[in-house]
Amino acid sequence: MKRALNFNAGPAALPEAVLAKAEKEMMNYQGSGMGVMELSHRSKEFEEINQLTKNLLRNLLTIPDEYEILFLQGGASLQFSMIPMNLLEEGSTASYVLTGTWSEKALKEAQKVGNAVIAASSKNANYRSIPNPSEIDVSAESSYLHITTNNTIFGTQWHTLPEDLAIPLVADMSSDILSRPLNLSSYGLIYAGAQKNLGPSGVTVVIIHKDLLKRSRSGLPSMLNYQVHADSQSLYNTPPTLSIYLLMLVLQWAEELGGVKQLELLSKQKSALLYDAIDRSEGFYTGHAEKGSRSRMNVTFTLENDSVASSFLHEAEEYGFIGLAGHRSVGGCRASIYNAVPLENVEKLADFMNRFRSRN
Ligand code: PMP
Structure with missing residues (x-):
């Protein structure tokens, strides 16, 4: 069966081996006579899946014991509200670094909950870059500092992260979690919707320092x-069992591949192929992000004008590439090259870009 050359921004490609295993277990999970989505979330089988998924994540990201791993619903978007509801302390402020649409949305939701302010922003530069950590204005009175480590729409990524802050660092890692090693001790909380680097939509991973759990007021809706x-243990209500199972399979796949170091290496190789095609094009393709802020997950670029861009997208579609149109706020093209996108598909895209350029 022919698989699509899938460059969707999320939901996005899943590893073929994961889909094959899920297909095999669909009717009968480990001899239970039931598919995973037919199991009770209180069953021994599902509790094992839940625990194993946490253990895999703990090992892959070297998550210390002082951090709790939660599997929640509502997407990363619900975290925009839960974070200030749980972490913004009475009479205090929350600080946000704006690096794109998603951090703007996170700030907007926090402002509905309490006092949230902009600590730095690259909006004036149309979010082409990430502010230098030294430019961030963080008041010691803030309850936390929020950043978005990878900006899915604009194609930028933090390469030097703020460290040794006096207040907890909170990070939306929806589009780059598990693509590079993480020094978790710099963070108070990280979160990610699964549908880019971790699995299917439906589950959101939250990793929170246990000290911060004390801030959750009992008056909050449960x-x-x-x-x-x-x-x-994330089983307060019925969890998205199928999504968590698929997350487990993706994490097993990542471990077998060689873990986060190997995934980082691959993401460097894949992104270099596309950025090379852009940089060698003598202006035929223009990268949206400044070089020092380029994302290894979402490569954004424009062409000379809308008409060339539209014939590029048209020909790309005929060739079999999926999901290359840029987000409406940036225009042009975007290739999302998350962990599960095979290197050879990215090679095909780089080759296509080079050939399209020589023909036009
Ligand atoms: N943050 C980032 C960085 C994202 O890319 C997205 C989704 N594209 C979101 C948050 C919102 O995620 P969800 O749709 O899971 O709410």
Whole structure:
């Protein structure tokens, strides 16, 4: 069967081996006579899946014991609200670094909850770059500093992360989690919707320092309270069992591949192929991001004008490439090359870009 050359921004490509294994177990999970989505979330089988998924994540990202791993629903978008609801302390402020649409949305939701301010922003430069950590204005009175480590729409990524802050660092890693090693001790909380680098949509991973759980006030609605989810091992209510199972398979795949170091190496190779095609094109393709802020997950570029861009996208579609149109706020093209996108598909795209350029 022919698989698509899938460059979607999310939901995105999953490893073929994961889909094949899920297909095999679809009717009968490990001799239970039931598919995973037919298992009770209180069953021994599912509890094992839940625990194993956490263990895999803990090993892959070297998550210390002081951090709790939660599997929640509502996407990364619900975290935009849960973070200030749980972490913004009475009479305090929350600080946000704006690096694109998603951090703007995170700030907007925080402002509905309490006092949230901009600590730095690259909006004036149309989000082509990431502010230098030294430009960030963080008041010691802030409850936390929020950043978006990879900006899915604009194609930028933090390469030097703020470190040794006096306040907890909170990071939206939806589009680059598991693509590079993480020094978790710099963070108070990280979160990621699964549908880019981790698995299918439906589950959101939250990794939170246990000290921060104490900030969750008991008056919060239970479903929006981190402490409630932590106390019940993310089984407070019915979890998205199928999504968590697929997350487990993706993490097993990542481990077998060689872990985060290997995934980082691959992401460097894949992104270099596309950035080389852009940089060697003598202006035929223009990268949106400044070189020092380029994302290894979402490569954004424009062409000379809308008409060339539209014939590029048209020919790309005929060739079999999926998902290359840029987000409407940037225009042009975007190739999302998450962990599960095979190197050979990226080679095909780079080759296509070079050939399209020589013909036009
Ligand atoms: N943050 C980032 C960086 C994203 O890319 C996205 C989705 N594209 C979101 C948050 C929102 O995620 P969700 O749709 O899971 O709410």
